[in-house]
Amino acid sequence: MGDWMTTGGPRAGRRPRALSPLREHLRDTFWFAPTAAMVLVGVAWTVAADLDTEIVEALQDAGDYDAVKELLRFADDAKTVVTVVSSAMMTFIGVVFSISLVAVQMASGQFSPRVVRIFVRSRITKATFAVFLATFLLSLLVLTSYDGEPDPRLVTSVPLVQSIMTLFMVALSLLLFVMYVNQTLRLMRVGHVVDRITSESFRVVQHMPAALALGAAEDLGPETAQVAHQGRAGVLRDVNIARLVRAARQQGVVLRLIPRIGDFVVPGTPVLAVHGGPAPSRRALRYTVSVGVERTFHQDLGFGLRQLSDIALRALSPAVNDPTTAVQALDRIVQFLAALARRPLDTSLHRDRQGAVRLVQPVPGWTELVDLGFAEIRGCAAQSPQVTRRMMAGLDDLLPAVAEERREPLLRHRELLVQAVERTVTEAADLAFALLPDRQGIG
CATH class of the missing domain: 3.90.1170.30 (Pyrimidine nucleoside phosphorylase-like, C-terminal domain)
Incomplete structure (x- = not known):
């Protein structure tokens, strides 16, 4: 049944903890972080309002009405700022939302619809929306706390702590906005997109069970x-x-x-x-x-290769004609396959605390991963010497990195690539050039 894997690796008998599906599903949603932020800011505002009331009561009990007057003057100045913040935050939220929609639309059209989830899972994007909405809600709550009573002996509360908290949230919003714009611009560049996909793919590999030699499937x-x-x-x-x-x-x-x-x-x-x-x-x-409705990275070993292959195919289409992007995707495909070159695949075994096998989970095998990474790109790359040269170099780099029994799919794709280029390129010099291995394609 192929190679085996198990959760009980040789490292001091420790049993790796499986990733929480609930946490991963929440990361794939956009509502949780803003909702949690608004709930937390509501709780923080309640605490701040109680503190403001206690501060005013303590000063009144001590007879320090001059200090209360100073607080009232500060509150009048802060009210102007909070009012401006409450109206400006909605404008900021609209700007961030518009930037996100444009970035998602461009990424979907230029790279692949599968990369949209990168923007959905972006922590900076979620944090920016969450803090902006929380700041807007906080400013509205603070405005309801202002007391119109001018007499320091009769006033019940002055929103001192609340105003300071609002100013802090405004400063945090500005910082996050700068970080958000920077990350959005980065994610609109193909190099950072393929790097993010590769990082997510390696995270899946890291949480896969460690390899151990076990019996055959009949032992079940x-x-x-x-x-x-x-x-x-x-x-x-x-x-x-x-x-x-x-x-x-x-x-x-x-x-x-x-x-x-x-x-x-x-x-x-x-x-x-x-x-x-x-x-x-x-x-x-x-x-x-x-x-x-769609695949996720959580436990899907082949999903990263699927996205990288989609990006390369989109780049090689006549409408886009961007072989350099295809080469960048091939760089990461070779990197990912090299990391799995000697790792057992095909089946994953999960044990209980006593070491007994309780769950057998199929995972893609080496041949399937190689086909996923190269087959479709090879079929579209025959007319692009930049891509064929990079694929030849990638296959040549992987061949010495794998065991003898894993070389067959690499040799097969290499031979099929040579045949496809020979059918497409008629000039001998151009044929030799297109089949010359080059890690930069055409450097």
Whole structure:
């Protein structure tokens, strides 16, 4: 069944913690951070209002009415600033929203619709929207706290702490706006986009189980049951590994995930095979499989290569004709494949705390990853010597980095690339030039 992987690596017997699917799903949403920020600022405003009331009462009890008058004068000056802030923040929010829409539209058209999620997951973008909305809400709340009573002996509260907090939020908003514009401009450049995709892909690799030599699939025992998907149709985004391992341990069975992460599943499709006993209850398996409208990086090893390949294909299309972008995507494809060159693939095993295998999860194999990275680009690159030279160099770099049994797909793509260029290029000099390995394409 191919190479095996397991969560129980040799490092001091530590068991890596699986990433939380809930956290990853929240990162793929845009509403959570602004909503949480507005709730927190509401709580902070309540605390600040209580402090302002206590400060005024303490000064009145001490008979220091001159200090109360100073606070009232400060409040009058601060009110003007807070009023301006409340009206200006909506303008800022509109500007940020417009910049985001333009950036997303350009990235989707120039690179690939799959890269839109980079903007959605951007922490700076979410933080900017969250702080701007929180500042606007805070300014409105502060304006409701101003007391029109001019007599220092009768005034009940002066928004001193609230005004200072508003000014702090304004300063933070300005800082985040500068950072947001800088990052948005960076993400509109292909080099930073492919770098971000590659970083996300390596994060998936880092959380994959470490390799151990184990037995064959027959050690799981005979298949005793299957669990069908009962939810909506969609892409299998991820599975809750910890919950599945716990359900299998409690039932005394081994669960095997049938589709791979990224596969499209429909209701009634078998998603889990059970080995060694009856299937766990529906309650135990609740919320263990997440299905959505698009793939995510969370547990999908091939999604990064899919995006890099899409960017290269878009760049090689006649409408764009940008082989340099395709070369930049190929750089990262070679980098990613080189990192996986000697890593066991095909299957991932997850163990419980006692070391027993409880979940078997299929992952893409080496041949599938190489095909994903090179097949489509090779089919469109025959007329672009810059891309063919870079692909030849990439394949030549990967060949000595892999074991003998993994060289076949690399040699196959190299031979097919040579054949495609020979069919396209008729001049001998141009043919030799197009097939000359060059890590810069045409430096």
